[in-house]
Amino acid sequence: MKYTDEFRNREIVQRLIREIHRVSKTPAAFMEVCGGHTHAIRKYGIPSLLPGNITLLSGPGCPVCVSSTRYVDQAIAYSRLPDVIIATFGDMIRIPGSTSSLDRERAEGRDIRIVWSALEAVKIARDNPSKKVILLAIGFETTAPATAAAVVHAYQMKTGNFYFFSAHKIMPPAMEALIDEGVRLDGYLAPGHVSTITGTEIYRNIPEKYGKACVVSGFEPVDILQSILMLVKQIEENRPGVEIQYKRVVKPEGNRAALQLMEEVYVLRDDWWRGLGMLPASGLGLRGKYARFDAEKEIEVEVEETIEPKGCICGEVLKGVKQPVECPLFGNACTPENPVGACMVSPEGACQAWYKFGNE
Numbered sequence: 084m085k086y087t088d089e090f091r092n093r094e095i096v097q098r099l100i101r102e103i104h105r106v107s108k109t110p111a112a113f114m115e116v117c118g119g120h121t122h123a124i125r126k127y128g129i130p131s132l133l134p135g136n137i138t139l140l141s142g143p144g145c146p147v148c149v150s151s152t153r154y155v156d157q158a159i160a161y162s163r164l165p166d167v168i169i170a171t172f173g174d175m176i177r178i179p180g181s182t183s184s185l186d187r188e189r190a191e192g193r194d195i196r197i198v199w200s201a202l203e204a205v206k207i208a209r210d211n212p213s214k215k216v217i218l219l220a221i222g223f224e225t226t227a228p229a230t231a232a233a234v235v236h237a238y239q240m241k242t243g244n245f246y247f248f249s250a251h252k253i254m255p256p257a258m259e260a261l262i263d264e265g266v267r268l269d270g271y272l273a274p275g276h277v278s279t280i281t282g283t284e285i286y287r288n289i290p291e292k293y294g295k296a297c298v299v300s301g302f303e304p305v306d307i308l309q310s311i312l313m314l315v316k317q318i319e320e321n322r323p324g325v326e327i328q329y330k331r332v333v334k335p336e337g338n339r340a341a342l343q344l345m346e347e348v349y350v351l352r353d354d355w356w357r358g359l360g361m362l363p364a365s366g367l368g369l370r371g372k373y374a375r376f377d378a379e380k381e382i383e384v385e386v387e388e389t390i391e392p393k394g395c396i397c398g399e400v401l402k403g404v405k406q407p408v409e410c411p412l413f414g415n416a417c418t419p420e421n422p423v424g425a426c427m428v429s430p431e432g433a434c435q436a437w438y439k440f441g442n443e
């Protein structure tokens with residue numbers, strides 16, 4: 084199959100649904116840890132197509148959702164410095180901080196620019212030599228190579244006024260932490276985009292240490308249903324392993340050039356995840372060679388005391404232990420137009436996906 088239509092083909096979808104219903108006997112909960120999957124699963128109404136013994140859970144797969152309120156507050160504090168330009172990807176701008184957001188700061192005159200690539204931030208720095216340009220570097224292994232390329236470019240071009248404020252995270256520590264915490268799940272629908280970069284070795288612990296199923300999935304209805312069928316078969320045949328459904332994109336060895344670039348630029352560091360707290364070696368900071376671009380080390384700023392949004396249960400939603408509709412603010416005080424918590428801001432956030440597409 085080569086074209087999108089084939090991955091939405093009604094007959095293939097119906098065949099897969101019938102096969103899942105035929106094979107699935109054991110109650111099982113599968114978690115997706117990719118915001119793209121969260122969005123697609125809700126958009127295509129996948130849960131309503133499955134037998135009642137299969138539950139789908141959304142995990143910590145939306146990058147802006149798992150970033151801390153403290154990170155947002157610090158970005159806001161940087162934006163208030165007189166000689167700073169903030170360069171950010173679009174979703175980040177609406178995430179609520181303790182008392183403000185980047186969107187609100189921009190309306191009040193701070194120089195906050197939305198960029199479509201990390202390299203744009205380097206260009207802004209070169210065009211504005213009297214300013215400090217801080218890139219809000221956010222995302223998992225999917226986006227980390229592109230921001231690493233921007234750091235190398237700034238290094239090569241000797242762009243001394245480019246800074247990097249990292250919230251980059253890697254996925255395996257969070258996947259393992261959820262199981263360690265006792266979240267009830269039987270398998271992971273592993274992230275397709277992350278795996279394109281990393282390959283599949285990073286998931287080895289999921290079956291070998293924890294005995295859970297794991298299938299790397301694509302994003303179309305046929306992809307997701309075929310991945311669920313593969314997960315169901317691993318459970319029913321009691322043979323947990325790591326399999327790739329998304330073979331047209333993901334290779335077991337990943338993308339070697341991207342991995343080398345990440346190795347060149349980043350070091351692992353402990354990082355804080357919304358819902359999961361501080362996880363050892365789960366974030367990416369800059370290596371010594373590139374430390375002069377590190378905003379946290381190079382630009383001093385006072386950050387206000389963190390206040391989490393009252394009543395918001397994003398942390399529990401991101402762990403899959405509560406569903407968005409269990410939040411008392413869902414759909415009334417908290418909507419995509421007026422988000423109270425991070426999970427309602429991005430199309431990849433579970434709360435926004437449930438709000439837009441319903442809970443089936």
Ligand code: SF4
Nearest residue numbers: 395396410417424434
């Ligand atoms: S509905 Fe809004 S307030 Fe409630 S958990 Fe989701 S983002 Fe947070």
